[in-house]
Amino acid sequence: MVIRGELLTPDSDLIDRTVYNGMFTMHGTVMLFLWTFPSLVGLANYLVPLMIGARDMAFPRLNAAAFWMVPVVGILLISSFFIPGGPAQAGWWAYPPVSIQNPTGNLINGQVLWLLAVAISGVSSIMGAVNFVTTIVKMRAPGMGFFRMPIFVWAVFSAQIIQLFGLPALTAGAVMLLMDLTVGTSFFNPAQGGNPVLFQHYFWFYSHPAVYVIILPIFGIFSEIFPVYSRKPLFGYKVVALSSMAIALVSGIVWVHHMYVSGTPGWMRILFMLTTMFVSVPTGIKVFAWVATIWGGKIRLNTAMTFALGGLVMFVFAGITGIMLSSVPVDVHVNNTYFVVGHFHYVLYGTVTMGMYAAIYHWFPKMTGRMYMESWGKLHFWLAFIGTNLNFLPMHPLGLQGMLRRVSSYPPFPEYIFWNTIASLGAFLLGVSTLPFIVNMVASWMHGEKAPDNPWRAIGLEWLVSSPPDVENFEEIPTIISEPYGYGKSEPLIAPTNPQ
Ligand code: HEM
Ligand SMILES: [Cu+2]
Known part of the structure; x- marks a missing residue:
């Protein structure tokens, strides 16, 4: 909100330029490394063992070690505000x-x-990835073949495989840059013969796939939520499962689309343009599968479903601007403008954050044993949905009109002032939208109605155990005997346990 406050007027008048640089650097870093990653990993940590019929993750101590590195990352980043020169810029x-x-x-x-x-965040995430991949491969309950896993588990599996292969590149790049900065090596320092573009490769080789590490679990959440509230099986289950893996594979060969204007030769730009456009095939398959799932279903529009639908709509929009950006002739014009900022905020707020809210509402009764309040949830949704669009839609015309990103002031053109004012109002509305969420969560957790084991009549192992589940999840490990998402059929999910 401080950033948007600064951009409310063309002049740089609210905060100092160097403070502004520190603010947007920290905003991006904290949102990615301390919001999307930890919250999604936390959710996955909770749900994956429950969904595959395991008592816990494969390596609980490794899990704890990875977890406790996250506050260290937070303390390092926050403390940089209090040292001379302030945070990274x-x-x-x-x-x-x-x-x-x-x-x-x-x-x-x-x-x-x-x-x-x-x-440190890289090391922590690599440890987490080892744990998730091992858990999913090794700890599935009897009968839970790969093609009986819920799509959320498939999504986490493919996302964590990306982490395993991509993160070493970023972590190594960060350590090399750290050495350039502290002990005088010159990997990337052009003044001493180093190559700065090499760092861009290290960075994007991981950081492009990273966007899929974030979005894949959200796709998983959509795939869990749409069948429940449409009372229909997930359309094209196997194809949706495999398209997660396809996205993970292809996401490893598209990173240069962030470097079209880094002196990249023409043939290479065309190659990466084609691979980038190709990612939209498995992604599009998923969108069609969700629409086909909802189509003709008995739709129940509670807060979780509303957030998921809102997130889906905004994802389609973000996907379209993504394809526009993947085209070299378009990108050489809008690169480094607000068009790019608009694109990724539709994904990261419009889709990821909305999807995360959908998940929190959907699994809230399971996690806390209490129901949330629908009316406050709906209020939260509408404020967030309107706020997101007011905040981020204006960034597209601004970018097309040439407004650069990462600036604290801009020329006082009327069209710039107009769109920036709307965007800033949207940002304040988004800030306000979190209040009903917080009220709802705190009040419902403390005094909410008691939740039954399966309030949404959902099919899945996590809904067969008590709300909240026991520390060990399952008293007896279940045996799975039917496909997931059997809505409208009356097959039991697990074999009857023999009472002894
Ligand atoms: C249909 C899929 C997508 C396509 C084709 C696509 C394409 C692109 C392209 C070509 C750029 C580079 C623009 C430039 O810097 O000039 C870009 C930037 C970006 N995209 Fe996407 N994108 C897609 C989905 C996503 C998703 C799912 C996320 C996040 C979860 C995401 C997050 C970002 C971010 C954060 C940036 C900006 C990075 C930066 O410059 O700071 N994108 N996208
Ligand atoms: Cu990318």
């Missing part, structure tokens, strides 16, 4: 040579703390 990309300038000359500076935080 090079944006969440940390491209050299900007990131290796060190204007204060101190050994401990914002950029060093930032790089340490990113490296």
